[in-house]
Amino acid sequence: xxxxxxxxxxxxxxxxxxxxxxxxxxxxxxxxxxxxxxxxxxxxxxxxxxxxxxxxxxxxxxxxxxxxxxxxxxxxxxxxxxxxxxxxxxxxxxxxxxxxxxxxxxxxxxxxxxxxxxxxxxxxxxxxxxxxxxxxxxxxxxxxxxxxxxxxxxxxxxxxxxxxxxxxxxxxxxxxxxxxxxxxxxxxxxxxxxxxxxxxxxxxxxxxxxxxxxxxxxxxxxxxxxxxxxxxxxxxxxxxxxxxxxxxxxxxxxxxxxxxxxxxxxxxxxxxxxxxxxxxxxxxxxxxxxxxxxxxxxxxxxxxxxxxxxxxx
Amino acid sequence: xxxxxxxxxxxxxxxxxxxxxxxxxxxxxxxxxxxxxxxxxxxxxxxxxxxxxxxxxxxxxxxxxxxxxxxxxxxxxxxxxxxxxxxxxxxxxxxxxxxxxxxxxxxxxxxxxxxxxxxxxxxxxxxxxxxxxxxxxxxxxxxxxxxxxxxxxxxxxxxxxxxxxxxxxxxxxxxxxxxxxxxxxxxxxxxxxxxxxxxxxxxxxxxxxxxxxxxxxxxxxxxxxxxxxxxxxxxxxxxxxxxxxxxxxxxxxxxxxxxxxxxxxxxxxxxxxxxxxxxxxxxxxxxxxxxxxxxxxxxxxxxxxxxxxxxxx
DNA sequence: TTCCCCGTTTGGATCGTTCCAATCGAGTTG
DNA sequence: CAACTCGATTGGAACGATCCAAACGGGGAA
Numbered sequence: 001x002x003x004x005x006x007x008x009x010x011x012x013x014x015x016x017x018x019x020x021x022x023x024x025x026x027x028x029x030x031x032x033x034x035x036x037x038x039x040x041x042x043x044x045x046x047x048x049x050x051x052x053x054x055x056x057x058x059x060x061x062x063x064x065x066x067x068x069x070x071x072x073x074x075x076x077x078x079x080x081x082x083x084x085x086x087x088x089x090x091x092x093x094x095x096x097x098x099x100x101x102x103x104x105x106x107x108x109x110x111x112x113x114x115x116x117x118x119x120x121x122x123x124x125x126x127x128x129x130x131x132x133x134x135x136x137x138x139x140x141x142x143x144x145x146x147x148x149x150x151x152x153x154x155x156x157x158x159x160x161x162x163x164x165x166x167x168x169x170x171x172x173x174x175x176x177x178x179x180x181x182x183x184x185x186x187x188x189x190x191x192x193x194x195x196x197x198x199x200x201x202x203x204x205x206x207x208x209x210x211x212x213x214x215x216x217x218x219x220x221x222x223x224x225x226x227x228x229x230x231x232x233x234x235x236x237x238x239x240x241x242x243x244x245x246x247x248x249x250x251x252x253x254x255x256x257x258x259x260x261x262x263x264x265x266x267x268x269x270x271x272x273x274x275x276x277x278x279x280x281x282x283x284x285x286x287x288x289x290x291x292x293x294x295x296x297x298x299x300x301x302x303x304x305x306x307x308x309x310x311x312x313x
Numbered sequence: 314x315x316x317x318x319x320x321x322x323x324x325x326x327x328x329x330x331x332x333x334x335x336x337x338x339x340x341x342x343x344x345x346x347x348x349x350x351x352x353x354x355x356x357x358x359x360x361x362x363x364x365x366x367x368x369x370x371x372x373x374x375x376x377x378x379x380x381x382x383x384x385x386x387x388x389x390x391x392x393x394x395x396x397x398x399x400x401x402x403x404x405x406x407x408x409x410x411x412x413x414x415x416x417x418x419x420x421x422x423x424x425x426x427x428x429x430x431x432x433x434x435x436x437x438x439x440x441x442x443x444x445x446x447x448x449x450x451x452x453x454x455x456x457x458x459x460x461x462x463x464x465x466x467x468x469x470x471x472x473x474x475x476x477x478x479x480x481x482x483x484x485x486x487x488x489x490x491x492x493x494x495x496x497x498x499x500x501x502x503x504x505x506x507x508x509x510x511x512x513x514x515x516x517x518x519x520x521x522x523x524x525x526x527x528x529x530x531x532x533x534x535x536x537x538x539x540x541x542x543x544x545x546x547x548x549x550x551x552x553x554x555x556x557x558x559x560x561x562x563x564x565x566x567x568x569x570x571x572x573x574x575x576x577x578x579x580x581x582x583x584x585x586x587x588x589x590x591x592x593x594x595x596x597x598x599x600x601x602x603x604x605x606x607x608x609x610x611x612x613x614x615x616x617x618x619x620x621x622x623x624x625x626x
Numbered sequence: 627t628t629c630c631c632c633g634t635t636t637g638g639a640t641c642g643t644t645c646c647a648a649t650c651g652a653g654t655t656g
Numbered sequence: 657c658a659a660c661t662c663g664a665t666t667g668g669a670a671c672g673a674t675c676c677a678a679a680c681g682g683g684g685a686a
Binding site for chain 1: 314357359360361362363364366367372374381382383385388389391392395396399404405406407408409419420422423425426427428450451542545546549550568569571572573574575
């Protein structure tokens, strides 16, 4: 790999001048600039971002923590984050956490060691110390789609899960459902847990309690679309019909939810817009060299499709 | 951020000794080691991977190029790559290419500048110069799920698209289909194009030619499951029934293909295993400091589900 | 001719590690 | 008691950029 010194030598200038051509640190005479640029082209020079990062004490890398890319919500988020980051000259280091504290821990340590300029957390296990750990090291953190601002240093692009659950329950209640169940999520993560709580308080407001399938539930609310679609699969494999026997509601409105064979009733969340905003937050904070407190709560509309109907009889 | 020098100072040793404790370069007396470790714990020291990379001339970062994470095939691949890489101490820099040459170009440049130790390409535009560019810079490249070994330096974990297309066409032909169409893919990428060619030669072997929908095609083969599922959506929105009016076949066997509402006939490809092997290839090459030629071609079984049947009448 | 100015150019220090060669010092041997 | 050994420790030079203060040098003014 050619270095800047080699380029400088070939152009007959000092490394400082070559560096000035590269970064525009100082005025460089036109003729000199041309010679250096030619030398760069001839040697196929590519600046060493690692050396630059060391000197600059900034890596222009953003860490992205997601539970599972297989969920299209996170896949879209990752795509949006990456596009927005690239447009600003940042690269994205992606890490799956699977909402498992030890894995999250390792991932966090790796991001700190690699000196990322900020971390976007798309999902994390309940009660994880990670955001605080990062903030304490002065690394900006943006939470996407979840997060209460216990820490005033956090950037948050949130959704109103409570309001969304209220909409869902109100809709199902009006259809006549009285036995509703929440699909338990194995991943003990923030957003799933918050949705469960929102679901339960929406029920409580109507004097109801969650009712499992074995107690004859007629409607099921999942904490995201993938769970809802998997649930439909399970129900239909057992010979139950959706929505005739059981109504099913999801959350996220992933592309698959719109498919003619699925047509899932769900709540829309705009992963792409949230991803973009999170990058803005992180880059702003990184450039300012300090945390930028921010909180935005999206309003998520309920999208009624064909997996919900009145309960039978 | 604490540095090793600060740790050393606190422990009353030189930075060399502290470094030896960290990396085990030389023997360190037990008492000294303990003192240094204590100092590290007390200061919350995290080694600076950037400085280490600069000195080591190796970043322990792998680049991953995928067209689109929204496709579960690539999402699973990315997950597998990342898990395997993490287990070996590597981080993954992910970049979407969308099979667009300018974006691929930028992504490639970014990976070179960041001095990744190798690049895994999950998909790329037809005729892209990227693999050669990277190989010429002595960066190991592994191609996943596609790739002819024009370049003997490439690591390839391939699928047998031609054989798979032969299986699909033979199956549809035996069912009685004579008017088959291939779903055109907008992304001019390697694997899609190869599958189309495989499809056409399988037809030719039976004296057939591709027949579009407007010419009454009774079966459609898509270059991947997502396209097949999208096609089903389009057909069914137009009032056509799958498989009664049109049989549909996909490729990849993404989780969604198994869903009770989809039950897509498809070809299985093992993204997870391929991702793991690609990481092995790259890490082996990176550690050896040279390219490692390798080629493996998976045998992909045809999975018959419910989107295919005899043509009507 | 000499001095000064100002646009260019340059050497050197620095970022935080690693690693090699050199040094130190306690214990062993002749 | 001097010479030697060998385990433990250390200083300093990289790695490849950036950036500051200092040096350079050609042209205009006195």
